[in-house]
Amino acid sequence: MAESKDLLQILWSGADVLRGKMDANEYKTYLLGLIFYKYLSDSYLVSAYDLLNDEMPETLEEAQAAYEEEMQEDEAEEFLKELKGSLHYTLEPQMTYTSMLKDVKFNAFNREKLQAAFNRIQESDELFNGLFADVDLYSNRLGTGDQKQSATIAEVLRVLEDADLINAEGDVLGNAYEYLIGQFASETGKKAGEFYTPHGPAQLLTRIAIMGQEDKKGLQVYDPCMGSGSLLLSCKNYSNEPDYIKYYGQELMPSTYNLARMNMFLHKVHPENQVLHNGDTLDADWPTDVETGFDMVTMNPPYSAKWSAAKGFLQDERFMDYGGKLAPKSKADYAFLLHGFYHLKQTGTMAIVLPHGVLFRGAAEKTIRETLLQNGSIYAVIGLPANMFYNTSIPTCIIVLKKHREGRDVLFIDASNQFEKEKKQNVMKEEHIEHVLELYQNRETVDKEAYLASFEDIKENDFNLNIPRYVDTSEEEIPVDLKALTKEIEETNKAINETNATFLDMLGELTFADSETKESVEAFLKVFGEM
Incomplete structure (x- = not known):
């Protein structure tokens, strides 16, 4: 399969499509639901291809083509039975994420098809019962009217295209999902x-x-x-x-x-x-x-x-x-x-x-x-x-x-x-x-x-x-050395007095442009000197 961009970056970009339309508590349901649908769909196509050819497909498109071809054969029912036995669900060829994405690119996306895919998965096994119930594809939160609502979902599907959810090693996908939830x-x-x-x-x-x-x-x-x-x-x-x-x-x-x-x-x-x-x-x-x-x-x-x-x-x-x-x-x-x-x-x-x-x-x-x-x-x-x-x-x-x-x-x-x-x-x-x-x-x-x-x-x-x-975390107060404190206060007072005297001398040397300013400064000096 083609190399995917950074998985987290792609998944998080899906949130950007929805962020301005609703708060995070609502759009998390859409994004996490659509990621999960893509995972199930991609897993389904890869499993179908592997069952037919005993190897992994190069691309999801290749897997889609092989699946569509197999579904035209007389043994299609047996093939579906075998897939359901291992995966617990089935999807018609037009219900896969790959098929939906093709529609998106040709401006022919139909959210009814996506809803049908959700329904098929949910009805396949008790394991999936009601799983997509909160992903409301007809909500006004997605926009006003059918066209805008469909366009919003289509854009999320387009953004998630490069997310390789199948080849992620170990718990990379699960951890990415956890990150999104966090x-x-x-x-x-x-x-x-x-x-x-x-x-x-x-x-x-x-x-x-x-x-x-x-x-x-x-x-x-x-x-x-x-x-x-x-x-x-x-x-x-x-x-x-x-x-x-x-x-x-x-x-x-x-x-x-x-x-x-x-x-x-x-x-x-x-x-x-x-x-x-x-x-x-x-x-x-x-x-x-x-x-x-x-x-x-x-x-x-x-x-x-x-x-x-x-x-x-x-x-x-x-x-x-x-x-x-x-x-x-x-x-x-x-x-x-x-x-x-x-x-x-x-x-x-x-x-x-x-x-x-x-x-x-x-x-x-x-x-x-x-x-x-x-x-x-x-x-x-x-x-x-x-x-x-x-x-x-x-x-x-x-x-x-x-x-x-x-x-x-x-x-x-x-x-x-x-x-x-x-x-x-x-x-x-x-x-x-x-x-x-x-x-x-x-x-x-x-x-x-x-x-x-x-x-x-x-x-x-x-x-x-x-x-x-039981656990005393209080810190003991450091005892005050009164003798040292007294000496410190005396030294501080001495420094203040010396600074004040210097300041008064400087003010006494000032010259004035008029008598009013001179009287004001002299009054200030008198008050300051008494402090």
């Missing part, structure tokens, strides 16, 4: 909290949760608030058996759920290894029909969200063993935590990001916290820098949980200064993450950075886990 998160600000965890905290959460399990084949990971799936997919970077990871994720927002599904495919996660669900994590437990203990649970739930806290939840296995208390209606933080913890294997590790309030708030939250501590479930508390996340500037913390471990001590780490300031956000760089991981692994007290608290320490603090109670 850029959109940066542009959309507070709206981004629902779909993206910044790279630094995501890396820290994942590396803590996977620690000791890097060589496990068939690692099962779970994120009940998965957003775009970024946190789940970061496991691939730290596992020595990435092709065997099984991903379980749930997401409330349908559009974000679809984004996660696309993200999985673009990271080349096999369909059998992705078990994703669109639903309300707290409302009804999921998953329930399979083995529900996971090796890793990572979460970045919405902070202090509202939930029903209905009394019926006290009979729910996720929440029933915590002193007869539920997370309050106005703050679902502990409901999310307990849901994730319930689904953790006895040998697994869970890492969750939450606001600091969960460490010290009273009432029901204190009862739940105390129960977790009594059981030895809380393993570590790590204070993160402020302004790390797109949806809030407040400081947050990572709570690490384990089941049935020996001991009830808790490691506290103050990582609030482990960041570098960038344009909009504070960012944890590699050296900051490595330093926190070193403190976490060593699990010992380090002055002003970490404290290994015994259960007795925590009990004495009335089960309050506020980090400053």
Whole structure:
């Protein structure tokens, strides 16, 4: 195939076509959806050509021509069956991206054909059901009237032409997609909290949760608030058996759920290894029909969200063993935590990001916290820098949980200064993450950075886990040397007096053009001399 331009540059250029027409939260859906469609279409043509000729095509146009020719043959139905068996979807020749692009170049693009392609993919397999539902090809956001709307979509298709989505090595395409999601998160600000965890905290959460399990084949990971799936997919970077990871994720927002599904495919996660669900994590437990203990649970739930806290939840296995208390209606933080913890294997590790309030708030939250501590479930508390996340500037913390471990001590780490300031956000760089991981692994007290608290320490603090109670980061005030300070003041006063005297002498030597100016200066000298 022809060499492509820099992939990121091409993909990002697609955003420029849409940027002036709608905000980033909307145009991300179009761009990411069209990139995914191109990926499926290009993969389809290459697979078809390979099936026919047992080799890769030189160009997509060559693959298109071979596919069109094959579809005229008597064995076309058998050929389609074979393609669907391996890819889970089929496309008519006129539904491919290559065919659409040809129409664009001849000013004959018809968005109905593109919609038909979306529909064909979505109807091919349950795996793709509703995947393009948010890509509204008939929206007024694209322009006024059929012609302008079609022209906008056609221009995006034209811009993406040179993006080689098939020959990208390793996770280049997946990482480019991740980059775009991150850029959109940066542009959309507070709206981004629902779909993206910044790279630094995501890396820290994942590396803590996977620690000791890097060589496990068939690692099962779970994120009940998965957003775009970024946190789940970061496991691939730290596992020595990435092709065997099984991903379980749930997401409330349908559009974000679809984004996660696309993200999985673009990271080349096999369909059998992705078990994703669109639903309300707290409302009804999921998953329930399979083995529900996971090796890793990572979460970045919405902070202090509202939930029903209905009394019926006290009979729910996720929440029933915590002193007869539920997370309050106005703050679902502990409901999310307990849901994730319930689904953790006895040998697994869970890492969750939450606001600091969960460490010290009273009432029901204190009862739940105390129960977790009594059981030895809380393993570590790590204070993160402020302004790390797109949806809030407040400081947050990572709570690490384990089941049935020996001991009830808790490691506290103050990582609030482990960041570098960038344009909009504070960012944890590699050296900051490595330093926190070193403190976490060593699990010992380090002055002003970490404290290994015994259960007795925590009990004495009335089960309050506020980090400053354990890690003292205050600096001692330098004692003032009064003798030296007095001498310094005397020398300063002497210098001021000498300067004033010189200044008065200079003014006294002035000559004046008129008596009025002379009187004004003399009055000034008199006042200045009395000071």
